[in-house]
Amino acid sequence: MAWLTGYPRENVEWFPTVDSEKCVKCGMCMNCGKAVYEWTDKGSVVARPYACVVGCTTCGNLCLGEAITFPERAYIRDLYKREGIWGKVKKQLQDEGKLN
Numbered sequence: 001m002a003w004l005t006g007y008p009r010e011n012v013e014w015f016p017t018v019d020s021e022k023c024v025k026c027g028m029c030m031n032c033g034k035a036v037y038e039w040t041d042k043g044s045v046v047a048r049p050y051a052c053v054v055g056c057t058t059c060g061n062l063c064l065g066e067a068i069t070f071p072e073r074a075y076i077r078d079l080y081k082r083e084g085i086w087g088k089v090k091k092q093l094q095d096e097g098k099l100n
């Protein structure tokens with residue numbers, strides 16, 4: 001994944017959490033192209049959390065019930081800094097000719 005450049009996805013605690021009390025079953029989150037969610041009688045559940053794209057919050061932004069939350073952004077910023085991921089992403093982009 002270009003955003004992680006080989007850093008193990010399972011080491012990044014970034015994925016949505018659904019508050020079932022707030023879910024109004026609008027189904028919007030089922031649009032996720034990464035199949036993170038599964039539909040149940042009780043609405044949407046997070047079935048494959050580590051399939052979520054690190055840093056993405058699209059489903060949360062579009063959730064009609066405002067039922068979806070994510071970790072604080074500071075969590076991934078600190079992780080990227082601590083693990084040197086920013087530098088690796090930049091190098092990959094340079095190698096691909098997207099940065100100079």
Ligand code: SF4
Pocket residue numbers: 015016032033034036037051052053056057058059060
């Ligand atoms: S944040 Fe993005 S990738 Fe993650 S579950 Fe929501 S829409 Fe899918």
Ligand code: SF4
Pocket residue numbers: 018022023024025026027028029030043044059062063064065066067068
């Ligand atoms: S987008 Fe929000 S309210 Fe709609 S089904 Fe998903 S979790 Fe429930």
